Amino acid sequence: MAPPTTTSSRREEAVATPARVGGPLAVVAAAVALVVTIVVAISLGRYTVPVSHVVQILASVLLPDGGVGETERTVVELIRLPRVLLAVLVGGGLAIAGAALQATFRNPLVSPDIIGVSAGASLGGSLALLLGLGTIFLVGGAFVFGLVAIGLLFALTLGRSSSMLMVVLGGVVLGSFFAALVGLVQYFADPYSSLPAIVFWLLGSLATATWAKVGVAAVPILLGTAVMLLLRWRINVLSLGDDEASSLGLRPGRMRWTILLSCALIVAGAVAVSGVVGWVGLVIPHLARMWVGPDHRILLPVSFLVGATYLIVIDTIARTLTAGEVPLGVLTALVGAPVFFLLLRRNRDRIWDHA
Template sequence: MQISAAERAPRQAGSDPRKRRRAATICLPLAVVAIGIAALGVGRYSIGVVDVTRILLGQVLPLDPSWSQAQEAAVLRVRLPRVLLSMLIGAGLAVCGVVLQAVFGNPIVSSQIIGVSSGASFGGALAIVLGLGSAALVLGAFGFGLVALVAVFLTSRTRGPAPPLTIVLSGIVVGAFFSALVSLLTYLADPYGELQSIVFWLLGSLATATYGKVAIAAVPVLLGGALICALRWRINLLSLGDDDAATLGVRPARLRWTLLVAVAAIVAGAVAVSGVIGWVGLVVPHLARLWVGPDHRLLIPVSIGLGAAYLTVIDTVTRNLGAAEIPLGVLTALVGAPVFLVLLQRNRKRMWSE
């Protein structure tokens, strides 16, 4: 049965990439800002959107204060660092998912697949067991995340360029090794002291967000994200295959490892300040791909915005859902797994065939 031209026109108009690009570039930034302002006002001590906006503008403009000192403290000292950190980590994990799925040509690849999350988890857990303080926890998570990447590089080296499957298998092995070390530390930790801290940190949380942690996460996330954005048009060439990409002037092996280093820096920086937060790098790229298609020149910026908004919403729910705060990593899994299954069943062809 053939479809008439009149019936095809609405579909073509609805899938016009120019309209989707316009909607993504205009609506998404406004939505991210709106979600951030709303998150600053939501809590057990509720603050109106107008007051939140005036408090923020009052830091740069000479506005007469119509808000109380308690409201200003709640917004600027308690909630703003947490919202900024959730946006940074959400954007970073989302862009990591996009890059890894493109590099390996596999729609179910995430940051855990290359072992960086497991390495960073071990570094943070080791600092907790040794009682070295928060600074050592951040440095340990970041350092062992990079150690995991180097281990993947060394174990996947061949005489020629390392194929993606070899890198994936090396990442699984390295991740399993560091996961075993984390289990060992969990077993050796004091059940009435360090064990509780390790378990809570591994589940992922932004409850201890501060401006210092925002600065720590911002360095690797922004630098790695800027590098990925600068190379996003080259990522499209990887989908053509190594031979065609090399013909067009791209060195696939070098580009692949450059992207993996950027991903490792982002993931290690995120894990260092928030613990392990899963499913963001798996669900958000698929949502973005359904919206704007597979072109990474637009897909990566859209994933960044969606990731920031997604994790901010989830974190706002975690701190207001009950009397005791639910770990962020638990809720992202509870929400992400069903959403991913629905997307997979309804749009498995569209996600990668456009």
């Protein structure tokens, strides 16, 4: 019979134990899969571009032009490449934010959607669209209200009586509250101008991707991601609890707020350019954890790469499945909701035991 896990052994596991065998190779494999997915996704669509031509166009910055037609070059450089890069930023950012939040709350069911951050950010963006403000205000509003949402959850659930169940329930309540406010914004919106823009934006889509939007999303998402990656060892320690983190010389409160601010920054950037794309931050960290284990030194970069690959695949399906375009948020929910249900069934006993 295996000896029980002690606090000391858990501390050693988080701090000293290396990543699961093949962890660094998993990062390389995920990166290669992402590059292949990018090339294939760019080639697919109503106007098919051969993969070899896609490679030539992407490599034309360094290599001589291989005689690719101008139409193909326009489709790749101005239409599909910005959209694919936007999917990389949004999918990867939401996935790494979800992985970090699950460690911060020590709750495997936490994600930017479940804890209400996406709903708060969508309220800020909806207000900006209602008032006819520009992209800067759209990103700023999404960030501020995303930060308000995560701050409220932090204040409500991280007290002395906090539990995994309270985190999930608190996030559901906050998400419902902000969703009601979004509905109120839609009620007051002009049905001929701002209302269609708000509804289309909230459904989630990358159809309006441009190089300008890639730049808008890249700044907050890459900044938040960089902070996560720099703190990945400390996230291992924080996942053990405040007492253990303090004994190892960390300041849990400051550390937690740094992570939460980074998550709010990522979600704000993602929501501002793509609308609400749900479930990515819940599903992908679990898939990555099943592959490489719980060590966040490997889990966080793998989550980003897998999340980026996943959203590229979903977006490619969204724009090629029918003659129209299926909203991106609808497809991610169709995949994520059943997975979340299975996770609830798998973890229900442990959740209620700690409630």
